[in-house]
Amino acid sequence: MPISLKSFLSRNPNIKTIVFHLDNDEVGTSATTYMMNRLKNKYHCIDQHSTKYKDVNEELQEMKKV
Known part of the structure; x- marks a missing residue:
């Protein structure tokens, strides 16, 4: 688990949903x-x-x- 995400979530207990937008590769x-x-x-993870x-x-x- 990235320490930055872990730290952010511990400082923000109101977070209920996490939306991941990582790269489209392996x-x-x-x-x-x-x-x-x-x-x-x-958490509700998407x-x-x-x-x-x-x-x-890129998207x-x-x-x-357009």
């Missing part, structure tokens, strides 16, 4: 699965990684072109 999807499994008992692009930044850049 490392990103594996990390998302790992964190969601670790946090699912305390995986919203980009399915069409490498990452959210946003494509949206800007």
